[in-house]
Amino acid sequence: MSATTTAESATVKAPAAGAKQPRLFGIDSRFVAPIFITFILLLGQLTYGILESYPVTALAIVAAIAVEMLLGRLLVGRWPHLASAYITGISVGILTRSPYGWPFALCSALSITSKYVLRVRDRHIWNPSNFGISVMLLIAPWAYSTLSIQWGNNLWPMLVIWALGALITYHVRRIHITAVYVVSFFAFAALRSLVNGHTFLAEAAPITGPMYQLFIFFMITDPKTTVRSSKWAQAAVAFAVALVECVLRLDENIHAPYYALFVVGPVANLIEIYLTSRRVRRAQTTAAAAAT
Numbered sequence: 001m002s003a004t005t006t007a008e009s010a011t012v013k014a015p016a017a018g019a020k021q022p023r024l025f026g027i028d029s030r031f032v033a034p035i036f037i038t039f040i041l042l043l044g045q046l047t048y049g050i051l052e053s054y055p056v057t058a059l060a061i062v063a064a065i066a067v068e069m070l071l072g073r074l075l076v077g078r079w080p081h082l083a084s085a086y087i088t089g090i091s092v093g094i095l096t097r098s099p100y101g102w103p104f105a106l107c108s109a110l111s112i113t114s115k116y117v118l119r120v121r122d123r124h125i126w127n128p129s130n131f132g133i134s135v136m137l138l139i140a141p142w143a144y145s146t147l148s149i150q151w152g153n154n155l156w157p158m159l160v161i162w163a164l165g166a167l168i169t170y171h172v173r174r175i176h177i178t179a180v181y182v183v184s185f186f187a188f189a190a191l192r193s194l195v196n197g198h199t200f201l202a203e204a205a206p207i208t209g210p211m212y213q214l215f216i217f218f219m220i221t222d223p224k225t226t227v228r229s230s231k232w233a234q235a236a237v238a239f240a241v242a243l244v245e246c247v248l249r250l251d252e253n254i255h256a257p258y259y260a261l262f263v264v265g266p267v268a269n270l271i272e273i274y275l276t277s278r279r280v281r282r283a284q285t286t287a288a289a290a291a292t
Contacts, residue, residue, distance in 0.1 A: 059104045060092040064112050068085035110132040127222045134258045181242050185204075190203070227269060244259075
């Protein structure tokens with residue numbers, strides 16, 4: 001679902017000429033997330049065959065890049081950096097399930113368009129791929145579904161991905177978001193097991209699947225669509241996402257994590273934008289009063 005490494009929604013404005021980008025292991029951080037998500041794709045496909053097919057995955061990537069280039073040029077007047085679009089496209093390609101090709105292209109197009117159209121105070125408030133996937137699940141459930149247990153919940157590949165994902169999220173100072181969400185998920189899994197009579201392992205098992213690896217390392221940690229005020233606020237939002245997901249799971253909603261982030265993320269961003277604007281207005285009023 002990257003301005004730096006873990007997120008897919010790169011800033012719409014191009015970086016200043018000659019600006020030095022942070023690096024990880026000598027690699028420009030803007031390329032670390034694309035490399036990591038490509039590794040997830042290859043590991044999952046070569047080991048378990050998680051993709052619907054290579055052509056439709058390529059279609060999702062090409063559609064995301066094409067829409068990013070078009071909107072970036074038309075609306076901003078610059079050619080955007082394409083790492084963000086690549087991450088969005090490959091996320092859609094991995095997570096989408098459909099017997100048709102058009103849902104892959106449409107989901108990518110909706111995801112990228114949301115970055116440019118659904119903006120408040122020059123910020124887009126939805127994670128792009130989460131927005132596209134959630135909208136497709138709502139408007140075309142007859143033609144669209146998402147990756148579920150195709151990875152088989154095998155622990156060893158997950159341990160490799162968790163190690164790399166933790167390193168990358170730590171590098172961009174978002175590891176606390178992933179950690180709070182994961183701990184909250186397990187706590188709520190225990191709660192659900194008490195409520196619905198399932199075993200704890202049955203309730204906790206989904207987090208070892210490939211969908212959740214993209215969710216916890218790319219979607220909920222996106223620097224451009226997470227709140228910015230403090231780490232405590234970011235942790236609170238991660239907990240809220242896990243809480244709403246738990247409620248949806250108790251209602252037997254199989255798309256609970258997508259819908260939870262779809263609702264909680266924008267609400268948290270809008271609250272932060274409002275509070276920030278109010279603080280700025282108060283500061284301006286105080287400065288004006290002092291000047292007079």
